[in-house]
Amino acid sequence: AGVKGTNSERTFIAIKPDGTQRGLVGKVITRFEERGYKLVGLKAIAPSKELAELHYDDLKARPFFAGLVKYISSGTPVIAMVWEGKDVIRQGRAMIGATNPLESAPGSIRGQYCISVGRNIIHGSDCFEAAEKEINLWFGKAGELIDWTPANVEWIQ
Ligand code: RTP
Secondary structure, three states, X not given: OOOOOXXXXXXXXXXXXXXXXXXXXXXXXXXXXXXXOEEEEXXXXXXXXXXXXXXXXXXXXXXXXXXXXXXXOXXXXXXXXXXXXXXXXXXXXXXXXXXXXXXXXXOOHHHHHOOEOOEOOEEEOOOHHHHHHHHHHHOOOOOOOOOOOOOOXXXXX
């Protein structure tokens, strides 16, 4: 997940199947771009059941686990992304809002676009260790993430 606490910190953000179905991909990307974060990886992927289970393996004892895996691996694409920049893990979570959209601040992504915890449109890594695990899981192949320097970097940072 890049280097924690630096401008090269990285987080894993994914638009879930309901976000894709509802046409919210562009709006999510715009928020991260306009905030000043850098997109270093992006793909549409219809996750296998195995990938969904690995992604959520810390939730396997929860009663909603089977339904969650089924929804994530339903065949509708998940838009998987890696975003980079200062404090991006914590800021990404704040931009997304609380897990339950009814507890999310109105200006957050979930607070603006959804009302159901089981259909909360987006995922973001909740800590550095989770970001490392998730980036490796979804973007494990060499060459899928790109180091690049935006021309306007000095204006942002
Ligand atoms: P995420 O991992 O997707 O960013 O969500 P999160 O950290 O905010 O929440 P977490 O506790 O890790 O739960 C993961 C996802 O499971 C679904 N969920 N359903 N039916 C339910 O009661 C329930 N609770 C959680 C949500 O889609 C949540 O984002």
